[in-house]
Amino acid sequence: MTFTVPIDNGDSVKIAEEESQRTLYPYVTGTSIVAIKYKDGVLMASDMGGSYGSTLRYKNIERVKAIGKHSLLGASGEISDFQEILRYLDELTLNDNMWDDGNSLGPKEIHNYLTRVMYNRRNKFNPLWNTLVLGGVKNGKSYLGMVSMIGVSFEDDHVATGFGNHLARPILRDEWHADLSFEDGVKLLEKCMRVLLYRDRSAINKLQIAKITEEGVTVSQPYSLKTFWEFSSFHNPTAGAEGSCRMLS
Amino acid sequence: MFRNQYDTDVTTWSPTGRLFQVEYAMEAVKQGSAAIGLRSRSHVVLACVNKAQSELSSHQRKIFKVDDHIGVAIAGLTADGRVLSRYMRSESINHSFTYESPLPVGRLVVHLADKAQVCTQRSWKRPYGVGLLVGGLDESGAHLYYNCPSGNYFEYQAFAIGSRSQAAKTYLERRFESFQESSREDLIKDAIMAIRETLQGETLKSSLCTVSVLGVDEAFHFLDQESIQKVIDTFEKVPEEEEDAGEGDAEPEAATGAAGTGEQGGSGDQDVAPMEI
Numbered sequence: 001m002t003f004t005v006p007i008d009n010g011d012s013v014k015i016a017e018e019e020s021q022r023t024l025y026p027y028v029t030g031t032s033i034v035a036i037k038y039k040d041g042v043l044m045a046s047d048m049g050g051s052y053g054s055t056l057r058y059k060n061i062e063r064v065k066a067i068g069k070h071s072l073l074g075a076s077g078e079i080s081d082f083q084e085i086l087r088y089l090d091e092l093t094l095n096d097n098m099w100d101d102g103n104s105l106g107p108k109e110i111h112n113y114l115t116r117v118m119y120n121r122r123n124k125f126n127p128l129w130n131t132l133v134l135g136g137v138k139n140g141k142s143y144l145g146m147v148s149m150i151g152v153s154f155e156d157d158h159v160a161t162g163f164g165n166h167l168a169r170p171i172l173r174d175e176w177h178a179d180l181s182f183e184d185g186v187k188l189l190e191k192c193m194r195v196l197l198y199r200d201r202s203a204i205n206k207l208q209i210a211k212i213t214e215e216g217v218t219v220s221q222p223y224s225l226k227t228f229w230e231f232s233s234f235h236n237p238t239a240g241a242e243g244s245c246r247m248l249s
Numbered sequence: 250m251f252r253n254q255y256d257t258d259v260t261t262w263s264p265t266g267r268l269f270q271v272e273y274a275m276e277a278v279k280q281g282s283a284a285i286g287l288r289s290r291s292h293v294v295l296a297c298v299n300k301a302q303s304e305l306s307s308h309q310r311k312i313f314k315v316d317d318h319i320g321v322a323i324a325g326l327t328a329d330g331r332v333l334s335r336y337m338r339s340e341s342i343n344h345s346f347t348y349e350s351p352l353p354v355g356r357l358v359v360h361l362a363d364k365a366q367v368c369t370q371r372s373w374k375r376p377y378g379v380g381l382l383v384g385g386l387d388e389s390g391a392h393l394y395y396n397c398p399s400g401n402y403f404e405y406q407a408f409a410i411g412s413r414s415q416a417a418k419t420y421l422e423r424r425f426e427s428f429q430e431s432s433r434e435d436l437i438k439d440a441i442m443a444i445r446e447t448l449q450g451e452t453l454k455s456s457l458c459t460v461s462v463l464g465v466d467e468a469f470h471f472l473d474q475e476s477i478q479k480v481i482d483t484f485e486k487v488p489e490e491e492e493d494a495g496e497g498d499a500e501p502e503a504a505t506g507a508a509g510t511g512e513q514g515g516s517g518d519q520d521v522a523p524m525e526i
Contacts, residue, residue: 106350112348
């Protein structure tokens with residue numbers, strides 16, 4: 001809609017219009033994604049929360065989705081942008097299937113496509129406010145990569161987004177090794193997710209673990225981790241740091 | 250094919266359901282010098298006869314690299330071929346940039362065919378006057394396609410286009426069943442022998458032909474003159490009687506001495522001047 005707004009600089013109206021159309025901050029966000037390569041493919045874990053600022057507003061959001069036959073996409077950040085990306089990928093995979101010629105887009109191709117999309121949006125100062133994790137298996141080769149909202153992209157054996165960068169990566173660096181079994185992989189992811197649950201304010205105790213192998217994608221039913229809140233430090237949280245406010249004692 | 254009242258416009262049908270302009274465009278392909286393609290499970294060989302405008306000029310380029318995994322040989326209006334090769338290179342590189350993955354040749358060929366079809370359905374355009382033999386790889390292995398000015402494309406095990414291609418086709422028809430499992434070397438040899446058929450009597454020399462190869466583990470590249478000559482020498486015993494000009498062929502390596510094959514050399518034509526291509 002055109003509206004005239006007098007502004008001091010020369011080209012007034014058009015810029016005012018554009019300002020309101022660009023993404024300036026995220027509104028409903030998902031927190032970390034943690035993913036690792038294991039013996040048969042890739043495992044990806046995320047919780048099902050969507051925060052509205054500091055409110056844990058939505059508790060049933062699936063942040064990991066299957067893409068085509070060979071890939072899995074997980075996203076943290078703005079949920080509506082994630083849904084937009086899923087629409088782009090839907091169109092992409094639809095056209096790929098329509099060729100019906102024995103060729104198909106693998107995880108590497110999708111990762112690079114997403115990198116192009118994210119980077120181009122960043123260049124227009126209208127980013128898709130997500131950090132994406134793309135994992136998959138094609139022709140026996142596992143693939144795991146990440147793209148950020150500014151278009152930084154890379155591949156690795158294990159990745160984490162958001163708070164996971166700070167809390168999960170150190171664990172993965174210490175304990176990940178090649179050819180993890182499925183059980184060990186899940187244990188490792190649960191360890192990371194438990195730390196995130198304790199320490200990340202926007203995490204909720206309802207998570208899904210998705211697995212992708214040559215055969216295809218399986219997303220687990222949502223479940224909770226067992227937590228323990230009786231640590232002695234939790235009993236008296238302000239011990240040693242009482243400060244001047246006497247209300248808590 | 251004779252002139253008739255329905256052949257002025259590409260957008261005019263004849264009463265018998267033909268588009269004559271498109272068919273005339275396919276005639277133009279037959280005027281160009283021969284180009285040949287063959288494929289096995291893992292390799293594609295494209296070869297062509299070098300044709301020069303005159304004794305003074307160099308020969309026209311008929312084989313183009315589109316990407317590491319795709320090559321194209323053309324016959325017909327070279328200018329149209331050059332433009333289409335540029336289009337193919339562009340499509341290939343755009344795909345590589347977006348997906349970091351090679352464009353499957355089957356998809357490129359469909360884009361090319363769709364582009365050609367447009368020219369058969371616009372009154373202000375004309376069909377491209379060039380036939381393209383596209384060889385390349387995709388997930389299912391090596392493929393060879395022929396794109397024609399009508400906008401059709403076909404997949405082949407082996408094919409030849411251009412002038413005197415019928416002779417090459419006859420040769421290929423006899424042997425195509427073995428191509429799928431052929432080794433790379435045998436495929437190259439068959440390509441050169443098919444080229445020889447189109448020369449009909451002229452002595453086969455490496456300077457007369459261009460050969461290119463691509464494969465599952467081999468990027469598209471041209472074979473150099475020496476390698477081509479080596480292959481020729483394995484089956485062509487050069488009769489030196491009338492050759493005073495002393496062209497590239499050295500005295501035949503008697504070691505391999507393919508007895509009888511090249512003995513008669515020029516079949517019908519007596520001493521065709523080697524310069525006349």
